């Protein structure tokens with residue numbers, strides 16, 4: 719699904735990503751973890767074709783970037799990130815924002831087919847927000863907006879769903895409801911790459927984890943192999959302990975004698 723070979727990315731005189739090798743398969747669902755500034759969003763931008771690597775190759779869904787029209791590849795990718803929310807017009811009704819996911823535009827400039835309108839309603843039902851269809855998105859809560867973006871991302875029946883901290887700003891209740899919606903996606907034929915700061919969001923549908931530190935992968939592979947106390951302590955730069963509960967990892971900072 720994704721194949722990254724020898725990828726490095728430089729901005730001005732600084733290497734933001736270095737020597738990345740990464741290969742994912744269709745039956746795997748990935749989480750990417752790393753500290754602030756470790757390069758997670760930059761990595762996602764390379765996958766979306768918003769940025770191009772300084773060296774190396776990026777292949778997504780069988781297309782090699784640089785040789786294809788990335789706009790065509792993007793039609794097969796659903797994306798949820800803060801930058802998308804910032805571009806949305808807050809007075810637009812919810813169902814219209816969902817409908818724009820069908821053609822990867824941000825606004826509707828022409829008449830919408832009944833079929834697309836119906837599918838937008840269906841996807842809103844999927845995230846249990848059909849009652850908000852005619853409201854402007856500006857009046858929706860943060861949790862509702864995240865779900866609306868999920869419904870939007872599903873409009874194009876994406877083969878790949880990329881999510882950049884989709885739970886940020888959600889309270890515990892809203893986060894758990896969002897994760898339930900995400901778990902329901904496990905039944906769909908969609909490959910997920912999910913960036914988060916919170917390990918407990920690694921629900922059972924996720925099979926693989928990549929750990930980024932300073933623009934390099936510390937480890938990438940099956941979650942039970944990668945999520946070790948040693949790897950996580952290195953990723954976060956402090957000693958941590960790890961517990962698995964309800965098939966989810968929970969991390970705690972180890973108390974140290976030095977202050």
Ligand SMILES: Nc1ncnc2c1ncn2[C@@H]1O[C@H](COP(=O)(O)OP(=O)(O)OP(=O)(O)O)[C@@H](O)[C@H]1O
Nearest residue numbers: 729730734752753754755756757758759760761915
């Ligand atoms: N346009 C840019 N010009 C210069 N530096 C940049 C640019 N974009 C990102 N960076 C730098 O690259 C590094 C990685 O940024 P990135 O946003 O990918 O990190 P991140 O892991 O997503 O961080 P966070 O968890 O805080 O969102 C940061 O140090 C950032 O300052």
